[in-house]
Amino acid sequence: MGMYQSVGKRLCRDHIAATAVLTISIVAVFTTIGCGNQYRPVVSAIGPVGPAGQPTKFAVAVSSPSSTSLGLLTIVDFAGDTVLSTPNILSNPSYFALNPNGTQGYTINAEGSLNTFFLSNPTALISSNVVQTTLPVNSAPVSITSLTPASALSTIFIPETATNSIAAINAGTAALYDNVGIRGGSNPVYVVGAAGTPRVYAISQNTPGTNGQIDSLETVSTTSLSDSAQIPVGIKPVYGVMTGDDRRAFILNQGSGTVSVINVPSNAPDVSQPFITIPPIPIAGGGTAAPNPVWADLAPISSELVVLNQGDGIHPGSLSIISIPLCSPGALASNPNCSPANPVDAVGFGQVIATATVGINPSMVSVLQDGSAAYVINELDGAGNCGTGEGSVSVVNLKTGQLTATICGVSGSAATATANGTSNLIFGHPNSISATTGVPAGKVYVTSSDNRYMSIIYTDTNTVQAHIPLQGLGLRVLVTTP
16 A cells, blocks of 8 residues: 545534545545544545566577577566567577667577567567578678677677678668678687777687687778777687776686786776686696686676686586776775776786686576676586586575585486476576576576576576476577666
8 A cells, every 4th residue: 555644624414425536546435424523534645656566678598499490589578487479580590699788689500691680579579570681601600799889880790700700780780781801810709899889809719729819890980890909818719708888808718717808998908917817626636627718797796707617527617706896986086097088907806706616517607787696507517416417507606705506407308398397407408598687586597408498597596486498409598688
């Protein structure tokens, strides 16, 4: 009920009807009984308030029934765990991405086809709304990054390994507007950026065993880009992230066991912390394994970079929590080097503040944006909590740096024949994960490369509460807002 206000009215005759008009067009009629100097309340509702509604967001999963069949999108409502639509996409999809605000999605396949589709009204999305275009012949596209750089078009960046170039596609029209060759580099694998960035960085691995590089792609006009600089990074760079304020980019060097730090406004390696060394992973019984970082996510609320380390693929991997604060406005008076336009690193920048052990051969991490927890998918459980040969999801508390839960997988066909067949287990060996906050609970979506269901974990209990049929083997799941 809302708050109420009372106004007394003196009544002096039997059976006189007193009428009170409530706000928001609700009318209630009160009939008095009795006589005398009495007060009867005239009741008006003032701003009745109900429980807060869940945010409008969706989980979007891509799956593939077979290598020759059309792929599928499965769009699931966050609030109700219900399937809203299942349009077809290109066959044998190999990568899936969303733009930063989650209003548009993109898929590619190895044959060089690109799908674009809008998610503003997912219930009405049907197969005929999915636009298909063709990339240059024999381009071998490998990943997708979509964002709008400063003073540029909303752009889809696609590395093309066969031609050592980056395709730049107008996200609004799906038309190719530039194809930038990588100078002095080879094997581009990913483009790193954030909305409003002055430049994006194309990651190239180059010859195996040698240092990779990133190329700065600058906007020349609304229809062309320029490769303005090449910055060396470590051996075999595989992935990267850029902070939302466009100040720093972090490149994961799997072969070096390091993270290269790029000062984006300066377009150069960070002066005080050009790279961060990831600690080796201790092995039970003695010895260590190289970290082999493979994936990263940001916890902006706590100024932390969360790096997932694959290890040797035989023993458990690890999750490194790294502090990445920049100087704050409060430091301007005492630190003349702290520029609002290009702030320097604060004390503790680049420090590995905690490392948690996860499962064997982990491949992806997703952080709750309230900074409370990180969720890691593992090919195999490393602690003996799950069945032999089964995968798992590790839950790491980012406040304490400790592993707090392990959610096991089950891959037997009998156990996963129906969505209700097995409780509190991930179906299949997980290959993608996407975590999102919510009230009273956030949710974590998990797909598997060997299963046709998507599992949903509720973050308040860290238990699997639903399995959603995908009609195909899972490729990747993303949430439209974090």
